[in-house]
Amino acid sequence: MSPIPPIDRRQLIQYGGAFLGTSLMATVLGNQIVSNPKVQAQTINQTPQELLNQLMEGNGRFSEQRRLKANQDFNRLTEVAQGQNPFAAILSCADSRVPPEIIFDQGLGDLFICRIAGNVATPQEVGSLEFGTLVLGAKVLMVLGHQGCGAVKAAMDGGELPGQIGSVIKKIDIGSVTDDNSNAASVTMATKANVEHQMAVLKQSSVLSELMAEEKLTIVGAYYNLGSGIVTLL
Template sequence: MTPDQALAKLMEGNQRFVESKRLNPNQDAARLAEVASGQAPFAAILSCADSRVVPEIVFDQGIGDLFVVRVAGNIAITEDIASEEYAVGVLGTPLLVVLGHERCGAVAAALEGGELPGVIESLVFAIRPAVQASEGKSGDRLTNAIKSNVSLQVQRLQNSSVIASALQEGKLKIVGAYYDLNTGEISLVD
């Protein structure tokens, strides 16, 4: 599957989800047996850990279709980059998507500032440059920061030598995306 075909397949699945016409593919015992000995996902997703954003469901995919890494704020920190490098470099996944979403709490925390308990501050620290880059743009401040954060994380992933090499060879496409919590629709972020 080419990177463009993988993106089309993913977006077609989201359209089915939005229209309540899910096929629920690859979610049976036969698929379980098929992928038990190995995986070949057609897309890798770096998604927020938010419980309302479940990539396999919102893209209408099944077992073994997606390689999903979830972390609050969909941030590309070392371990997440390493996981996506595995998907791209070892599994040969042709598509990598950074999936942000409407009303993201991690981005909102970065916008608001202030004290946070435990090590939550590490998430906010990774998002702050995106917040700063979005300042002064017209429109909703939080939405702008969320989309800016998606773009920042795409850039961070592109700095990986494994991912950069796959991009340069035309084996990989990387895109940013934004999930609307109210409609379920996913749109690409420039």
């Protein structure tokens, strides 16, 4: 019998669960990724819903100015240097006013974050989030939009944009919103519509959809209020 040829990682991600179950895929993809049993044990028996609650409780602490700032000391630094097992993944806007670790009161190694203007699910972002969930074990995947998003306003405005900015803006979907972007309520509606659209894009991933079917992952949308610091699930 001839030896089995090595499996190309890019092909695995491309074809997802069509040929391999997520457990085997995670093993193959993660065979060179160091997990930290101590860190993993903190969440391994928790459900996606329980971990989502944990994430939202952190935002409650932040918005009420009672942050614990857990997992931010030198001991945590050395602990996660041995391997990572984030409990949640976040597709967030690159806006400097929306730092996920801070607004969810989390620390080193807790969150796997992809940040891009307009929190758009490009192929690269989807691939990264597949890795963060399938291989690293994040059980919550949140698409996080926010108040006054400049990228959403640009999508509402239309027109040509310089450089590669337009390549990002064209991936934003504002739904049926047509009002001028100076209308705050319309911008909010467009932002939430875009979050829903990006969630739909993520759910087209065979990797993510299989994790959801196995109840190993939940995908949620959320909206962050810049003034209050409150994250609301959509």
